[in-house]
Amino acid sequence: MTSQSEANNRRTDGMAVDTRKSETLASSAFENRRPPRWRRILKTRNLVIGLGILLLLVLVGVFAPLLTPYNPYTQNYNITLLSPQLAHPFGTDEFGRDILTRVMYGARIDLKVGVISVISPFLIGILLGSLAAYFGGWVDSIVMRVVDIVQAFPFIVLIIAIVAILGPGLNNMYIAVAGTAWIVYARLIRSEILVQKQQEYVLAARAMGGSNWRVIVRHLMPNTVTACIIYSMADIALYILLAASLSFLGLGAKAPAPEWGAMITEGQSYITTAWWMSALPGVAIIITGLGLSLVGDGLSDLLRPRGR
Amino acid sequence: MNRGKYILRRLVQMVPVLFGITVIVFFMVHLIPGNPYAVMLGDRATDTMIASATHRFGLDKPLYVQYGYFLRNLVELNLGQSIKFGVPVSSLLWPRLQVSMAVAVMTIGLTIVISLPLGILSALKKDSALDNLVRSALMVTMVMPSFWVGIMLIILFAIRLHLFPVAGWGHGFGNHVWHIFLPGLTLALGVAPILIRTLRNSILESFGTDYIKTARSKGLEERKVVVGHVLRNALMPSVTLLGITMGGLMGGTVIMEKVFALPGAGALLIDSVSARDYPVVQAAALVFALLVILVNLATDIVYSFIDPRVSYD
Numbered sequence: 001m002t003s004q005s006e007a008n009n010r011r012t013d014g015m016a017v018d019t020r021k022s023e024t025l026a027s028s029a030f031e032n033r034r035p036p037r038w039r040r041i042l043k044t045r046n047l048v049i050g051l052g053i054l055l056l057l058v059l060v061g062v063f064a065p066l067l068t069p070y071n072p073y074t075q076n077y078n079i080t081l082l083s084p085q086l087a088h089p090f091g092t093d094e095f096g097r098d099i100l101t102r103v104m105y106g107a108r109i110d111l112k113v114g115v116i117s118v119i120s121p122f123l124i125g126i127l128l129g130s131l132a133a134y135f136g137g138w139v140d141s142i143v144m145r146v147v148d149i150v151q152a153f154p155f156i157v158l159i160i161a162i163v164a165i166l167g168p169g170l171n172n173m174y175i176a177v178a179g180t181a182w183i184v185y186a187r188l189i190r191s192e193i194l195v196q197k198q199q200e201y202v203l204a205a206r207a208m209g210g211s212n213w214r215v216i217v218r219h220l221m222p223n224t225v226t227a228c229i230i231y232s233m234a235d236i237a238l239y240i241l242l243a244a245s246l247s248f249l250g251l252g253a254k255a256p257a258p259e260w261g262a263m264i265t266e267g268q269s270y271i272t273t274a275w276w277m278s279a280l281p282g283v284a285i286i287i288t289g290l291g292l293s294l295v296g297d298g299l300s301d302l303l304r305p306r307g308r
Numbered sequence: 309m310n311r312g313k314y315i316l317r318r319l320v321q322m323v324p325v326l327f328g329i330t331v332i333v334f335f336m337v338h339l340i341p342g343n344p345y346a347v348m349l350g351d352r353a354t355d356t357m358i359a360s361a362t363h364r365f366g367l368d369k370p371l372y373v374q375y376g377y378f379l380r381n382l383v384e385l386n387l388g389q390s391i392k393f394g395v396p397v398s399s400l401l402w403p404r405l406q407v408s409m410a411v412a413v414m415t416i417g418l419t420i421v422i423s424l425p426l427g428i429l430s431a432l433k434k435d436s437a438l439d440n441l442v443r444s445a446l447m448v449t450m451v452m453p454s455f456w457v458g459i460m461l462i463i464l465f466a467i468r469l470h471l472f473p474v475a476g477w478g479h480g481f482g483n484h485v486w487h488i489f490l491p492g493l494t495l496a497l498g499v500a501p502i503l504i505r506t507l508r509n510s511i512l513e514s515f516g517t518d519y520i521k522t523a524r525s526k527g528l529e530e531r532k533v534v535v536g537h538v539l540r541n542a543l544m545p546s547v548t549l550l551g552i553t554m555g556g557l558m559g560g561t562v563i564m565e566k567v568f569a570l571p572g573a574g575a576l577l578i579d580s581v582s583a584r585d586y587p588v589v590q591a592a593a594l595v596f597a598l599l600v601i602l603v604n605l606a607t608d609i610v611y612s613f614i615d616p617r618v619s620y621d
Binding site: 160264 | 456
């Protein structure tokens with residue numbers, strides 16, 4: 001109880017400080033437009049750590065042949081299912097392949113899948129969303145009804161159904177994602193543009209005779225695309241999870257490929273004897289996901305300081 | 309506008325979406341290049357078999373006529389015939405749907421059990437060690453692949469500790485609950501972070517509102533302020549979120565059913581995909597979408613009852 005009333009006092013104190021702070025801020029607005037450098041760095045700490053993690057993963061993927069003496073595909077039946085040890089820090093699988101090596105090569109596949117997957121939904125969503133918001137009327141109605149319909153399906157069910165029909169494989173996953181995941185970007189940019197299109201700079205651009213296309217691309221998009229860029233970071237992580245899940249369901253990467261999800265799946269048959277086969281590739285996915293969410297949070301702090 | 313009209317309008321708004329869903333599900337199968345029945349019947353099918361199937365299922369008619377048949381069958385609640393099992397799809401789907409629903413309900417239950425205390429504590433003790441711990445843990449659980457979490461929980465709780473079964477559905481109510489605990493927990497670990505975050509934010513927000521200041525200024529005990537005023541209002545967004553999550557869970561169970569070998573509708577969907585049993589794929593996708601829509605509608609209606617501030621515009 002005491003701590004709660006203390007919290008209460010701190011709140012009232014906090015509010016008093018807040019008013020004072022806003023006065024000081026207003027008066028010092030002209031003195032320093034930019035916050036001190038250390039604060040900017042602190043603010044973007046998430047971004048720095050996240051980018052660090054991602055850079056490390058990219059380097060590991062690119063230089064995998066130099067970093068490990070093993071080949072991710074070569075089978076060696078003398079050393080099957082070894083538990084983690086000095087020569088094989090992540091152990092070996094049922095074919096005697098070094099798991100750490102496969103996880104390192106897997107970075108190439110999974111990072112690529114994440115980045116490639118995000119491109120088409122991002123572009124399609126931004127295009128359709130801005131057209132819907134800018135022109136309104138029937139364009140908006142059609143786009144938003146399609147959004148409603150696609151949204152009604154659970155994402156994974158729709159992806160599975162489309163991949164089922166196109167045939168298994170990562171390429172068909174890209175197509176399925178392009179056809180369905182754009183709705184998030186369309187909704188994000190639409191809501192931003194609906195607000196921005198009444199702003200004076202847009203009215204001015206139109207009054208100066210700017211074509212619709214020019215107003216959208218040169219004026220509206222640069223001011224509204226931030227939310228989509230921030231979201232795309234979380235989205236890349238989502239697609240890496242999706243690709244892994246599809247591999248698990250037998251609809252993604254094919255057997256010998258060292259894709260992380262496929263490796264987890266292979267390990268599932270050995271959970272009673274070789275936990276490391278599933279566990280460690282999963283850790284790689286988590287680290288990648290963490291890197292991406294940190295970059296997303298960091299970008300959000302950096303690009304929209306008032307958005308919190 | 310009153311509540312009755314609001315509900316009616318939401319129902320009317322569903323019509324184009326329902327229509328769109330049937331179009332997508334219908335064309336899903338009909339966009340396959342070539343004759344889908346040739347694909348379904350496989351390599352051993354003779355031309356006569358393909359021709360007879362094509363004729364029997366009306367595939368030699370124009371697309372719009374076929375779509376008309378499809379709609380008519382739907383209205384008659386006829387979801388078609390499974391190619392693989394040779395029985396009506398609905399008789400396959402219905403018992404399995406109950407398994408999926410059970411997993412979804414278990415997930416929601418566990419999500420609430422995990423999220424409520426953590427969300428409330430982390431808001432009341434904002435920026436404390438606990439709050440920071442919860443928030444960092446959430447960042448990790450958010451990016452964990454659900455099937456990986458499932459496998460890890462099996463290794464820990466089923467293989468090492470022998471507390472839960474490795475997989476399966478079991479017999480009898482208590483046994484079912486025991487079998488779906490781990491699948492539910494796996495999914496709940498993925499859903500809880502979102503709920504905890506929402507709960508924490510809405511509690512912190514409602515601390516700053518005028519009615520809380522009023523409650524405090526009239527000398528109300530802090531416990532009563534938190535329980536009677538803050539929580540009552542801060543729970544609203546979480547109810548909506550739970551509804552949306554419930555819809556999404558219909559998809560999430562697909563993977564869990566494969567991890568834990570549960571005989572659910574999602575597992576049926578995956579098996580039918582590999583067996584190229586398209587009528588079942590179609591029906592499952594359709595039913596999943598319908599469930600999402602119904603859950604969303606139910607959420608909106610429940611919300612209109614519990615929050616008197618909802619305007620019906």
